Amino acid sequence: xxxxxxxxxxLPERIVSNAEIGAHVGCDAEWIKNVSGxxxxxxxxxxxxxxxxxxxxxxxxxxxAKLSASALGMILIASGSTERQFPGPAAxxxxxxGLDSTPAxxxxxxxxxxxxAMSLASRLCDSLGEILVIGAEKMSSVVxxxxxxxxxxxxxxxxxxxxxxxxxxxxxxxxxxxLHSDGxxxxxxxxxxxxxxxxxxxxxxxxxxRKVPRAISELLGKHGRKAADVGTFLMHQAxxxxxxxxxxxxxxxxxxxxxxIARYGNTSSASMLIAAAEWAESGWPAGEPVCxxxxxxxxxxxxxxxxxxx
Amino acid sequence: MDKRTKINExxxxxxxxxxxxxxxxxxxxxxxxxxxxxxxLVSVIEKAFDCKIPDADLxxxxxxxxxxxxxxxxxxxx
Numbered sequence: 001x002x003x004x005x006x007x008x009x010x011l012p013e014r015i016v017s018n019a020e021i022g023a024h025v026g027c028d029a030e031w032i033k034n035v036s037g038x039x040x041x042x043x044x045x046x047x048x049x050x051x052x053x054x055x056x057x058x059x060x061x062x063x064x065a066k067l068s069a070s071a072l073g074m075i076l077i078a079s080g081s082t083e084r085q086f087p088g089p090a091a092x093x094x095x096x097x098g099l100d101s102t103p104a105x106x107x108x109x110x111x112x113x114x115x116x117a118m119s120l121a122s123r124l125c126d127s128l129g130e131i132l133v134i135g136a137e138k139m140s141s142v143v144x145x146x147x148x149x150x151x152x153x154x155x156x157x158x159x160x161x162x163x164x165x166x167x168x169x170x171x172x173x174x175x176x177x178x179l180h181s182d183g184x185x186x187x188x189x190x191x192x193x194x195x196x197x198x199x200x201x202x203x204x205x206x207x208x209x210r211k212v213p214r215a216i217s218e219l220l221g222k223h224g225r226k227a228a229d230v231g232t233f234l235m236h237q238a239x240x241x242x243x244x245x246x247x248x249x250x251x252x253x254x255x256x257x258x259x260x261i262a263r264y265g266n267t268s269s270a271s272m273l274i275a276a277a278e279w280a281e282s283g284w285p286a287g288e289p290v291c292x293x294x295x296x297x298x299x300x301x302x303x304x305x306x307x308x309x310x
Numbered sequence: 311m312d313k314r315t316k317i318n319e320x321x322x323x324x325x326x327x328x329x330x331x332x333x334x335x336x337x338x339x340x341x342x343x344x345x346x347x348x349x350x351l352v353s354v355i356e357k358a359f360d361c362k363i364p365d366a367d368l369x370x371x372x373x374x375x376x377x378x379x380x381x382x383x384x385x386x387x388x
Contacts, residue, residue, distance in 0.1 A: 202345045202370035209349040241346050
């Protein structure tokens with residue numbers, strides 16, 4: 001039975017206000033807040049790479065777990081904003097953690113990447129041991145590409161989150177996960193090489209607002225639970241309005257969905273684990289079911305159900 | 311009640327106020343409805359016309375105007 005053992009996160013220092021990003025694309029701070037719930041985001045320094053961000057989150061997670069990197073059986077890193085086509089950041093992060101033969105795999109799924117990686121880790125840890133899952137994004141390098149597009153530029157921020165998945169011990173037991181992909185809408189959210197991110201926001205919202213609640217309900221049903229039984233939902237922080245819509249569809253109060261999007265914006269694959277790390281800081285509520293959920297380019301989406309140990 | 315009247319009633323419900331778009335006017339580009347209202351619109355259409363709209367049909371353009379909604383429903387026997 002896999003466990004979630006610890007979380008960690010890293011946010012770059014530089015705070016970028018709505019007023020600052022809005023000035024680039026001709027919109028005001030209040031409009032950005034109204035359409036997204038975002039009030040500010042973090043941007044990494046010019047010389048900070050995705051691997052740098054990932055490493056800091058990895059170190060924070062390992063430190064909290066009091067685990068040496070040498071004990072890891074695998075590293076999985078989700079990112080949609082890596083600086084080059086290959087190699088991705090996984091091998092670099094493993095090397096900088098002092099590892100020279102531990103398998104390190106990149107998961108280039110963007111927003112849903114961390115959820116998929118956590119699900120894979122929970123299935124693989126019995127044979128591989130402790131697996132460190134990381135989501136790391138330098139979305140500022142994407143949104144600042146010219147020509148900047150208003151609907152994209154206002155949304156994204158930089159950061160990294162990490163989760164240690166263990167086969168033997170942890171604070172929450174992974175009960176199961178449900179993963180889905182549908183390439184019919186692959187063109188509706190894509191990042192071409194060296195061009196701005198292209199997003200059909202209406203399509204993304206329409207699909208996500210149906211598929212995410214369905215995936216959560218499907219997973220909960222499989223484990224004899226209802227949405228009302230879940231203490232906290234840790235969902236990809238894409239847009240506050242989308243999070244609220246998913247809560248409404250599941251008929252649970254919106255405050256059951258942990259939200260930090262106002263402070264960090266949409267950090268794509270990193271967002272769910274940054275949220276999880278903050279949530280865990282206030283203590284893991286004994287016996288409480290916790291549901292992770294994400295939706296992103298592909299489209300890929302799904303959910304993962306865990307239960308905090310009593 | 312004819313289809314167009316029913317669609318207009320749905321649009322008023324989703325917008326939360328009386329709106330009267332032209333049949334070929336974009337409901338979203340015009341600002342009459344926002345992107346998040348699109349998901350509500352589809353759900354209410356399903357209930358009002360007793361139909362299940364599959365995810366594969368959830369192309370925002372198919373529901374972008376009164377004419378297009380009518381056309382979608384007619385194509386699906388409604």
